[in-house]
Amino acid sequence: MCAKPLTPEEKYNLISRNLQEVLGEDKIKSVLKERDLKVYWGTATTGKPHVAYFVPMSKIADFLRAGAEVTILFADLHAYLDNMKAPWDLLALRVEYYEHSIKAMLKSIGVPLEKLKFVKGTEYELSKEYTLDVYRLTSVVTEHDAKKAGAEVVKQVEHPLLSGLLYPGLQALDEEYLKVDAQFGGVDQRKIFTFAEKYLPQLGYAKRAHLMNPMVPGLTGSKMSSSEEDSKIDLLDSPANVKKKLKKAFCEPGNIENNGVLSFVKHVVFPLLNESEGFVIKRSAEFGGDISFENFDALEQAFAKEEVHPGDLKAAVEIQINRLLAPIIKEFETPELKKLAQKAYPAPSKQKAGNQSGTDELTPSKLDIRVGKIVEVSRHPDADALYVEKIDLGEEQPRTIVSGLVNFVPIEEMQNRMVVVLCNLKAAKMRGVESQGMVLCASVDEPKQVEPLCPPEGAVAGERVFVENYEGGSPDVVLNPKKKVWEKLQVDLKTNGDRVAQWQGNNLLTKSGGTIRSKTMTGAPIK
Incomplete structure (x- = not known):
């Protein structure tokens, strides 16, 4: 006995259930009156897929039950552009891993694969036509809009790489090149979706609808993350x-x-x-x-x-x-x-003690991070937002370090405070005062909040801080600014759901084994 065909209203209810937001509801309903919806979901092939991927998979099952044509995009080029979270030489392997994983997940929940189409981004994103559209897009998109669009998805740094600014534009163009009516994703991609709605019509392409899942918290209560x-x-x-x-x-x-x-x-x-x-x-x-x-x-x-x-x-x-x-x-x-x-996904290898910093391997062992004690602090004579600190780092003389913490930490709380300091940045003058390092802080932009990291209780000035699984090796004497060593490593530094400072999910530890933490901030970049 054949199942009764679904009405357009029943199809829409299936498509939209459990979503946090739908942009273009009228467009979707209009399409459903004439034919089945065409929708795509993309995933950047970076960290290993985990159990939270069942959240979009269950929605994809809903789309299929509603008769939709679904394309799953393995966004390999996007993965590389997002501050190179996926090295180029691993992309093909990770795409293959993702395809096997997602097909296995869909089979696990009883979704028939013959109703799905799997596409790899580089199959069409390197074509002449797509490349020309990227250039056309760059002629109308402002830096402000590109940065804003990727704020929740692309790793944010003070001086962003152009690749991260291109990312939202490529995701917008995917809607046209995959010939879909709607794109599905998490609500964290809302700014990219509204970016697409604004700019695709400027290239003469149709504005698509957008379906957004809520962000599902991870087991620690914060966002579920591949690196945590x-x-x-x-x-x-x-x-x-x-x-x-x-x-x-x-x-x-x-x-x-x-x-x-x-x-x-x-x-x-x-x-x-x-x-x-x-x-x-x-x-x-x-x-x-x-x-x-x-x-x-x-x-x-x-x-x-x-x-x-x-x-x-x-x-x-x-x-x-x-x-x-x-x-x-x-x-x-x-x-x-x-x-x-x-x-x-090769396991991170522990570095051998004999490995010197002369190698080109980019690992956090290149960073000279130490526990410091602020022994003297004053306001910068020529900058209202800056402190000038004398910090004991276990050396003969305290170092002078300039920090932009005036608006976030009262001066009386800075005196004799234990902090975590990056010591091998190239010295730089800040409004006429030479700064010989940087106090590491958890920091978010909206609303602006900055909080110095806290060493574990009992830590002493000069004690080395290292990243778990990267204990060996010697830090560079001075990080090479031309190679942007700090900028490339910094994008993977953040606090986890328990406020522990981590690099790619590996804890920052002192020699005694204590963890570096933020006092109150979770999921915050460290800079």
């Missing part, structure tokens, strides 16, 4: 690892805000349940016995009232995650795919 190990569950994690990571996950009793466990249930588990299925939480008889929820709202209300214990919720989610991952893990057990995973 504890915030995500890898697609190939064993049941033991799933249990361990869920045990550490943020899931405060009664708290439904930034709760990654609840969000996963809302955006992945419920959309994938069959109509006859409920979400079952198993409990012992003394705690009320098993309980089943037919919809997420009922579960959320029960959790908010503390009628569902976090431990029981995590146990139920653990069962669902392992059910999703089991066929993916099985598929990747073949020698070919194991080898592919190792090649596409």
